Amino acid sequence: MTKLWPALLIAALLSGCAAPSVTPATTPVPAAPAAGAVTWQYVRSTWHEARLPGLGISHRYESRVGWIDVYLYDLKQGHWQAGVDDPRFEAQFNSSVEEVRLAGARGLYAEVEVGPVSDVRIEGQDFRRASFRIVHAVTRKAYESFTFLTARNGRLLKYRMSFDTPAPADVDAIAREFIERNLRSGPDMPRAARPLFDT
Numbered sequence: 706m707t708k709l710w711p712a713l714l715i716a717a718l719l720s721g722c723a724a725p726s727v728t729p730a731t732t733p734v735p736a737a738p739a740a741g742a743v744t745w746q747y748v749r750s751t752w753h754e755a756r757l758p759g760l761g762i763s764h765r766y767e768s769r770v771g772w773i774d775v776y777l778y779d780l781k782q783g784h785w786q787a788g789v790d791d792p793r794f795e796a797q798f799n800s801s802v803e804e805v806r807l808a809g810a811r812g813l814y815a816e817v818e819v820g821p822v823s824d825v826r827i828e829g830q831d832f833r834r835a836s837f838r839i840v841h842a843v844t845r846k847a848y849e850s851f852t853f854l855t856a857r858n859g860r861l862l863k864y865r866m867s868f869d870t871p872a873p874a875d876v877d878a879i880a881r882e883f884i885e886r887n888l889r890s891g892p893d894m895p896r897a898a899r900p901l902f903d904t
Contacts, residue, residue, distance in 0.1 A: 743768050743879050747895040753778070761860065764895045766883075770876075771848070771868035773883060775892050778861050785856035788831035789824060797861060798822075798833045798854050805837055805852075816840040827881055828888040830855055839867075846870075851880050862892055 745766040753760035761778030785791050789798075802819060809817035820836030832853040840847045849872045853864040864887075866880050873879060 743770055743882070745773065745883060748772075750895065764892070766895070770873055770879065771866065773864060773866045775887065776861070776863040776865070777892060778863075779859070780861070784859040785861055787856055789833050789855060790831075791856050794833075794854075794856060798835075801852050801854055801863060802835050805839070805850075809839070812842055814839045815842040815845065825853075827853075828885045830857060830888060832884075849876060851877075853880070853884060857892075 745768045748765040748767050750762055750764045752762050754762070759779060759781035761776065763777075764775045766773045766775070779785065780797070782793060785793070802822075805814075806817055806819070808814055816839065818838040820838065822833065822835045825832050825834050832855045834854075835852045837850045837852070838847065839850060847870040848867045849870055850865065850867040853866075855862050864880075864884055866883070868876050868879075
């Protein structure tokens with residue numbers, strides 16, 4: 706139980722931020738949409754350290770096709786080796802997938818389908834990716850989601866992306882394009898005219 710406590714605590718905190726998940730496209734993924742095809746609006750940042758040290762900060766973005774939460778955290782476990790090779794990485798990735806399953810078990814989601822897991826390289830950074838299909842328990846609305854997790858600059862960097870269904874046919878390309886742009890601009894602080902911080 707002692708080893709499970711941190712995962713349950715993280716799941717409880719992040720499940721409120723988590724959005725329902727996605728199923729990857731069954732057809733070949735087209736090239737990323739042209740710049741500006743999907744416009745992501747920065748909404749807010751939430752500082753989690755005050756309540757739960759080690760959970761860092763998250764940034765929320767929204768668009769006409771869904772929303773994205775970008776998490777930067779270290780779990781108070783020191784420096785994380787870049788990419789997906791840190792010895793602690795597998796357990797953290799599995800915990801991120803389990804967060805979604807736990808939200809289903811707690812009744813937030815009526816259905817949770819976990820799709821394939823794969824390692825992908827985006828903008829020179831190695832990520833582990835999982836896909837989900839989720840049906841919200843109250844609204845019965847279905848979502849397709851991705852979780853992309855990596856370690857960068859000594860911390861964990863997680864993108865949790867949720868798309869309304871039916872999701873665009875190029876949802877994987879849209880997800881990749883957002884990550885590429887976010888990595889180039891720096892995921893630590895969103896570029897926004899009026900950032901709003903929650904505590």
